[in-house]
Structures are given as C-alpha cells and as structure tokens.
Amino acid sequence: MNSLTEENYLKTLFVLANESGEVNVIDLSKRLNIKMPTVTSMMKKLAVKKLVHYESYKPLRLTERGKKEAGIIIRKHRLTEMFLVQVMNFGWEEVHEIAEQLEHTHSPDFFEKMDEMLGYPKIDPHGSPIPDKNGKIEWKKYSKLSNCRVGEALKLTAVIDSSEEFLKFLNSRELKLGLKVKVKSIEPFDGTMVISYGKKLNETLSQTVTKRLLGELIQG
Amino acid sequence: MNSLTEENYLKTLFVLANESGEVNVIDLSKRLNIKMPTVTSMMKKLAVKKLVHYESYKPLRLTERGKKEAGIIIRKHRLTEMFLVQVMNFGWEEVHEIAEQLEHTHSPDFFEKMDEMLGYPKIDPHGSPIPDKNGKIEWKKYSKLSNCRVGEALKLTAVIDSSEEFLKFLNSRELKLGLKVKVKSIEPFDGTMVISYGKKLNETLSQTVTKRLLGELIQG
DNA sequence: TAATTTTGTTAGATGAATCTAATTTAGTAG
DNA sequence: CTACTAAATTAGATTCATCTAACAAAATTA
Numbered sequence: 401m402n403s404l405t406e407e408n409y410l411k412t413l414f415v416l417a418n419e420s421g422e423v424n425v426i427d428l429s430k431r432l433n434i435k436m437p438t439v440t441s442m443m444k445k446l447a448v449k450k451l452v453h454y455e456s457y458k459p460l461r462l463t464e465r466g467k468k469e470a471g472i473i474i475r476k477h478r479l480t481e482m483f484l485v486q487v488m489n490f491g492w493e494e495v496h497e498i499a500e501q502l503e504h505t506h507s508p509d510f511f512e513k514m515d516e517m518l519g520y521p522k523i524d525p526h527g528s529p530i531p532d533k534n535g536k537i538e539w540k541k542y543s544k545l546s547n548c549r550v551g552e553a554l555k556l557t558a559v560i561d562s563s564e565e566f567l568k569f570l571n572s573r574e575l576k577l578g579l580k581v582k583v584k585s586i587e588p589f590d591g592t593m594v595i596s597y598g599k600k601l602n603e604t605l606s607q608t609v610t611k612r613l614l615g616e617l618i619q620g
Numbered sequence: 621m622n623s624l625t626e627e628n629y630l631k632t633l634f635v636l637a638n639e640s641g642e643v644n645v646i647d648l649s650k651r652l653n654i655k656m657p658t659v660t661s662m663m664k665k666l667a668v669k670k671l672v673h674y675e676s677y678k679p680l681r682l683t684e685r686g687k688k689e690a691g692i693i694i695r696k697h698r699l700t701e702m703f704l705v706q707v708m709n710f711g712w713e714e715v716h717e718i719a720e721q722l723e724h725t726h727s728p729d730f731f732e733k734m735d736e737m738l739g740y741p742k743i744d745p746h747g748s749p750i751p752d753k754n755g756k757i758e759w760k761k762y763s764k765l766s767n768c769r770v771g772e773a774l775k776l777t778a779v780i781d782s783s784e785e786f787l788k789f790l791n792s793r794e795l796k797l798g799l800k801v802k803v804k805s806i807e808p809f810d811g812t813m814v815i816s817y818g819k820k821l822n823e824t825l826s827q828t829v830t831k832r833l834l835g836e837l838i839q840g
Numbered sequence: 841t842a843a844t845t846t847t848g849t850t851a852g853a854t855g856a857a858t859c860t861a862a863t864t865t866a867g868t869a870g
Numbered sequence: 871c872t873a874c875t876a877a878a879t880t881a882g883a884t885t886c887a888t889c890t891a892a893c894a895a896a897a898t899t900a
Binding site for chain 1: 704709714718
C-alpha cells in the first residue's frame with residue numbers, strides 16, 4: 401500500500417509526463433511545491449518499490465506498475481469530479497479541490513458505485529479522459545485554441561487547467577465545453593485573440609487563456 | 621487545522637466519553653490500537669492546542685473546543701454514512717469503513733451538499749444521532765435489549781456497533797431498525813434471549829448481540 | 841573550451857507519530 | 871500499612887516526509 405504522499409508523487413509524475421514528455425526532478429519539485437532533495441529521496445524510495453525507474457541525473461520515468469497505480473489514482477480523481485458535478489450538482493469550478501482529497505480513499509466499492517451511477521463515463525467535467533480500472537488512458541489529440549489561425553473554428557472539448565480561478569473566469573465569459581468558437585483576429589505581438597461564440601461576437605482572450613483551451617477543429 | 625491523527629484522537633475521545641463517562645489513557649490506547657506512551661504525548665499536544673484538559677494521572681476530558689471539533693468530525697462521519705446508504709445505495713453494513721476515510725475531508729461545501737440532498741437527517745443508518753453544525757449532539761435515552769425482561773417489547777432504533785461483521789449477522793437474521801421485537805425467554809445462566817419479531821417467532825440471540833441493540837420500550 | 845548557470849545529489853537536521861524499556865504513581869489486596 | 875498489580879509517565883529510539891547548506895554534474899553561453 402502506498403502512502404498518501406507517495407500517491408501524490410505518482411499522480412503528479414504521470415500527469416507531468418503526459419503534459420511534457422520528459423519529467424525532471426525540478427519539474428516535480430515545482431509542481432508539488434517540494435524541494436529537490438526531498439524529491440530525489442522519494443524517487444529512490446519509489447524505485448525500491450519498483451514504481452519508478454531511477455538513475456541519477458536522468459529524467460524520471462514511471463515503471464509499468466507505477467503507471468498503473470498512478471492511472472488508478474487519476475481515475476478516482478476524475479470519477480469523483482464527475483460524481484460531484486453530475487450527482488451532487490457542484491459547478492465544474494468547485495470540484496478539483498474536493499476530488500484531490502477523495503482520490504486517496506481506499507475503497508474499490510465506493511468508486512465502483514460512482515462509476516455505475518454515472519453510467520461508466522469516459523471523460524470528466526473538464527474534458528479529461530478517465531482511465532479504466534487498470535489505469536490505462538485513451539488519449540485524444542485535441543488542438544489548443546492558441547494554435548488556431550484566424551478564420552478557424554474549434555469545438556471546445558477540454559480545459560488544461562481545472563483550478564477554481566481559471567474556471568470561474570471561463571464561467572464569467574460563459575465559456576463551456578461543447579461550444580463552437582471562431583477565431584476572428586490575433587494580435588501578433590502577444591497572441592491575444594478575439595473570438596466569437598454563442599451570443600458573444602467579440603470576446604478577447606489572452607494567450608494565457610487560449611493555451612488552456614482544447615478542442616476539435618471544425619472544417620468549414 | 622488538526623492533522624488526521626489528531627482528528628482520530630478527538631473523535632475517539634468523544635465517542636468513549638459518551639459510551640462510558642470517564643476516559644483513561646488505557647481506554648484510548650486500546651480503542652485506537654496505539655501504545656499508552658504515544659497517547660500520553662498526544663494528549664499533551666492536544667492540551668497545548670486547548671482541545672483537551674490534561675492533568676497527569678487524571679481522566680482525559682475534551683475542552684469545549686475539543687468537543688465541538690470532535691462533534692463536527694462525527695457529524696461528517698454520520699452524514700457520510702447516511703449519504704452512502706440513501707444516495708449511493710450501499711448496505712448499512714458496508715458504510716462504516718468508507719465513512720472512516722471520508723470524514724477527514726476538509727470541505728464544508730461537500731458535507732453541506734450531502735446534508736441538503738438528504739433533507740437534513742437527524743440520525744444515521746445505524747440510529748446514531750448526527751451532531752449539528754456546531755458539533756452538538758442530542759441524545760435520546762434508549763434501552764438496551766439486554767436489559768429487557770420477559771414479555772417486554774422493544775422497537776429497535778439503533779445499534780451500538782457499526783462493524784461489518786455485526787451488521788451482517790443482523791442482516792442474516794433479518795433484524796433491522798424499526799422492527800418490534802418481543803422477549804419470549806431469557807436464559808438466566810448467560811443472558812441468552814429468545815425473541816420474536818416479524819415472521820420470526822423463535823430467534824435466539826446471545827447477550828453479545830442483545831447488548832448492542834437499542835430501542836424504545838413499547839407498553840403493551 | 842572555459843566560465844557560468846541550472847539541475848541534481850549528499851549530508852545532516854527537524855518535527856510528527858510511533859515504538860520499547862524503565863520508572864513512577866495510583867489503586868487493590870493481604 | 872505493606873506488598874502487589876495496574877495504569878501512566880519519562881526517556882530514548884525509529885520511521886517518514888520534509889528542510890537547508892554544501893557540493894557535484896550537466897547544460898549553456900561566451
């Protein structure tokens with residue numbers, strides 16, 4: 401059995417690897433808000449438990465077992481988020497923090513029941529895929545809004561950031577998953593975009609925002 | 621903010637005080653499966669935090685603040701049990717272990733929502749009172765089945781033990797809260813009772829069991 | 841390639857929660 | 871009242887997760 405702390409390292413390692421390929425000690429350190437020497441020693445510990453491959457000065461890699469265990473934690477997190485939104489009527493901006501705590505619950509039955517009540521969902525309220533019971537994830541290849549060109553249209557399918565602040569911002573602009581957004585113009589200097597969607601014909605979004613919005617390109 | 625460990629000491633202290641009045645180091649030690657010296661040092665720590673009154677060799681007592689915090693943890697535990705049974709369709713024998721974990725979730729909203737969905741219940745699935753938001757509990761004075769005499773009848777309202785094993789035993793005899801049970805005979809040697817209820821006319825229950833069943837006497 | 845910066849590791853300390861062994865206090869039984 | 875037993879405390883060790891300071895390796899820049 402892994403400790404809560406170990407679970408957080410595994411999960412973060414998994415997430416970072418999927419965000420950016422190679423994960424270094426400093427990346428984990430920053431994401432977890434934990435100093436590098438602490439990360440190094442935890443990596444050694446997890447290596448002994450055969451959850452990570454660890455070699456000094458090399459990028460950090462989860463073993464197959466590590467990936468599976470991390471995937472299961474992420475599954476629990478995302479199922480919980482879905483449950484909070486669908487069953488308990490929370491807003492998508494409220495659920496991340498709560499799921500961060502509930503994901504460490506050790507009770508297969510609890511998550512089994514959630515999954516059943518939700519009808520075996522494949523994605524969470526932020527559009528992220530829910531790993532299966534073996535921790536395996538099916539990745540979709542979405543485009544970032546920030547990479548779109550003028551005239552292109554995107555159907556929003558996921559957000560990259562589930563923080564309350566970001567989602568509240570999206571709420572304030574009535575931006576939600578499923579919307580079709582069209583790029584009207586891009587400021588070359590800083591990448592700020594003007595987009596239209598729904599009833600909004602001229603919303604301006606900074607690159608900080610457009611980099612966090614994913615979707616499927618719509619031809620036409 | 622109290623640690624998970626501290627929360628468990630507070631909760632157990634509260635429960636033991638309500639079970640048996642005075643609580644000694646050894647009682648807490650046994651209930652928590654933690655050695656006495658560890659309990660002593662935790663009591664000193666909680667005393668510094670003004671959660672318990674601690675004096676060497678004296679019984680352990682929660683302060684008002686300690687009672688409030690403990691009550692709130694118990695509230696979270698019992699609301700969770702109710703939620704698991706009512707909303708998620710778990711059996712009453714399955715929920716204790718899960719609630720034991722979820723009770724440490726720090727999110728007023730989460731429990732607020734549960735409470736609302738459940739219609740502000742006053743008792744949990746085992747008949748125990750749910751403390752209010754200030755941790756205050758309203759105790760009912762129930763009778764133990766083990767204290768009843770031949771010919772008396774009891775409406776079952778609560779169980780004293782929420783363990784899976786005990787509740788599975790009750791399930792196997794179709795014993796549930798709300799039932800009216802009548803004492804048909806008592807073996808003087810060991811207190812074993814023969815009772816009738818529902819369609820069962822001759823069920824034999826050991827004192828181990830009858831001591832754990834509470835109810836209201838029915839005059840008849 | 842040499843100098844500098846960034847990244848990573850080693851060594852050693854700290855605090856929380858636990859333990860065992862030894863000692864002390866309180867309660868009980870002669 | 872003394873002796874014994876049970877309960878509680880003190881002292882000191884251990885493990886986990888963390889830190890800071892110092893050093894080493896790798897990467898980058900000049």
